[in-house]
Amino acid sequence: MTETASRRPPMAGLHHFSPTVTDVEASAAWYERVLGLQRIPPPFPHYGNEETGYAVVLTDMAAGVTIGLHHNVANRGEPCDETRTGVDHVAIAVPARSDLDAWAAWLDHLGVKHAGVTDVTDPLKFSVLVFRDPDNIQLEMFYMDPQ
Structure with a gap:
C-alpha cells in the first residue's frame, strides 16, 4: 500500500549546478582559478547516454559548492544567453x-x-x-x- 503524502518531503539545499560549456578544460581551469574549486577525477560519463559526452566535476566541499561542467557532442558553441529558455x-x-x-x-x-x-x-x-x-x-x- 502506498502512503499519500500529506506534506512536502524535506530538502537539504542545492546539491550542484551543471552547465553545458563550450570548452570543458578551459572552463574547469577558470572555475578552479576564480572560485578555488577542486577537480574530482575522473570525468563523469553521461550515465545512460555515455556516447553524448561527460562532465568534469569541481567542488569546495567545505562551502557546499559543486559544479559539473558538461561536454556534449551536440553543443554548437553558442554563449549562454539568459533571454532564452535555460x-x-x-x-x-x-x-x-x-x-x-x-x-x-x-x-x-x-x-x-x-x-x-x-x-x-x-x-x-x-x-x-x-x-x-x-x-x-x-x-x-x-x-x-x-x-
Missing part, C-alpha cells in the same frame, strides 16, 4: 556583506570583469556581486541580510 544565473551565498567586497577585490586581482557590489533594500534587503564565466553564464555572490 539558465538565467546561479547565485552562491556568502556569510557576510563584507565578503562581497573581498570577492570584488579578488576578481579585480584576477582580471575578471564584474558589476561591483550592489546593495538592494526593497522588496528585500540583500547585496550582490555579478560576474560571468567564459561561456557568459551569469554568476552571483549573494548576501541576504537576516534582518
Whole structure:
C-alpha cells in the first residue's frame, strides 16, 4: 500500500549546478582559478547516454559548492544567453556583506570583469556581486541580510 503524502518531503539545499560549456578544460581551469574549486577525477560519463559526452566535476566541499561542467557532442558553441529558455544565473551565498567586497577585490586581482557590489533594500534587503564565466553564464555572490 502506498502512503499519500500529506506534506512536502524535506530538502537539504542545492546539491550542484551543471552547465553545458563550450570548452570543458578551459572552463574547469577558470572555475578552479576564480572560485578555488577542486577537480574530482575522473570525468563523469553521461550515465545512460555515455556516447553524448561527460562532465568534469569541481567542488569546495567545505562551502557546499559543486559544479559539473558538461561536454556534449551536440553543443554548437553558442554563449549562454539568459533571454532564452535555460539558465538565467546561479547565485552562491556568502556569510557576510563584507565578503562581497573581498570577492570584488579578488576578481579585480584576477582580471575578471564584474558589476561591483550592489546593495538592494526593497522588496528585500540583500547585496550582490555579478560576474560571468567564459561561456557568459551569469554568476552571483549573494548576501541576504537576516534582518
